[in-house]
Amino acid sequence: MNTKEAGFAQYLGQLRCESAQCHMYQPEIHGDAAVLRQLLRHLGVPVLELNGAPNNIAESWLLQAMTISGEFLVPVVVFGSLGLSESCVAFDEDELVTDQAWLHARQVALTSAIESSSLNLEVRRSREKSGWLHVGWHPESTQAHRNGLMLAWSSPLPLRRIRDFSARCPELVLSGPEVESLANDVAAQGISVTRWRFEVK
Numbered sequence: 001m002n003t004k005e006a007g008f009a010q011y012l013g014q015l016r017c018e019s020a021q022c023h024m025y026q027p028e029i030h031g032d033a034a035v036l037r038q039l040l041r042h043l044g045v046p047v048l049e050l051n052g053a054p055n056n057i058a059e060s061w062l063l064q065a066m067t068i069s070g071e072f073l074v075p076v077v078v079f080g081s082l083g084l085s086e087s088c089v090a091f092d093e094d095e096l097v098t099d100q101a102w103l104h105a106r107q108v109a110l111t112s113a114i115e116s117s118s119l120n121l122e123v124r125r126s127r128e129k130s131g132w133l134h135v136g137w138h139p140e141s142t143q144a145h146r147n148g149l150m151l152a153w154s155s156p157l158p159l160r161r162i163r164d165f166s167a168r169c170p171e172l173v174l175s176g177p178e179v180e181s182l183a184n185d186v187a188a189q190g191i192s193v194t195r196w197r198f199e200v201k
Contacts, residue, residue: 005031005039012075013043014096014103020070022048022062025079033079037178040077040155041185044107046114047155050080051136051176061137061152064119072110079154079177080136111156119152120161131169133162133196135176154182163191175199 008030012023023030030036040047048065050058058081065076097103114120124147131147138150149165151158154177166172174183174196187193 003031003035005036009036009039009043009045011096012040012045012077014098015075015094016073016097017069017075017094018073019094020066022065022069022076022078024081025077034178034181036077037079037154038181038185041157041182044111044156046072046074046076046110046153048076048078048119049136049152049154049177050078051138052080053137057137061119064117068110068113068117072106072113074106074110107156111158114153114156115158115160117153117158120158121148121150121152122161122165123148123150129169130171130173131165132173132175133165133179134174135179135182138176151176154178157182157185157189159186159189159191162186166191166193166196170195172196173199 025033025036027033037047046065046068048061050061053061062078065078068074069076125145126147128147131149133149133151135151135154137152138148147165147169149161151162170192172195175198179198183193183196183198
């Protein structure tokens with residue numbers, strides 16, 4: 001697939017950045033958000049979903065994103081920022097890595113870190129077998145009822161966390177950006193989504 005989105009995703013997937021960097025999604029530069037999200041997820045590039053979070057929360061989340069970037073020498077793509085449109089540019093010491101063993105080892109470590117990220121928030125309100133799963137920042141006022149899982153990171157998929165939560169709450173209502181695509185990718189990994197449904201807007 002020779003598209004703007006594919007080229008950018010492939011570049012980030014192979015990039016080893018010696019200095020921490022976040023790329024703020026901009027449609028005129030990076031192309032279609034839905035296409036890019038899925039490509040980045042398939043390549044395991046970390047994607048942070050600010051989803052219009054207020055500035056104080058956005059700044060806190062971005063600090064953690066920069067920490068992830070610096071620790072794993074990987075760029076982070078940020079969607080849903082408000083007033084934070086600058087993209088960090090690649091530095092001279094950055095390099096594209098073709099060593100698949102190195103990329104795989106980084107991916108394993110990165111995925112583990114995303115799984116345990118404190119930005120992914122699980123709330124348990126009852127013993128009911130139902131709840132919600134939201135991608136991106138979610139106001140606390142909407143978390144007050146029912147069981148829920150808020151995924152700040154839509155890539156790499158925190159599959160263990162999703163699997164464990166959906167085992168306790170198989171009846172989930174999904175909301176957030178591109179949740180249909182995310183559900184398809186979760187199902188492709190062998191996790192049942194048959195009782196999942198999408199929020200009616």
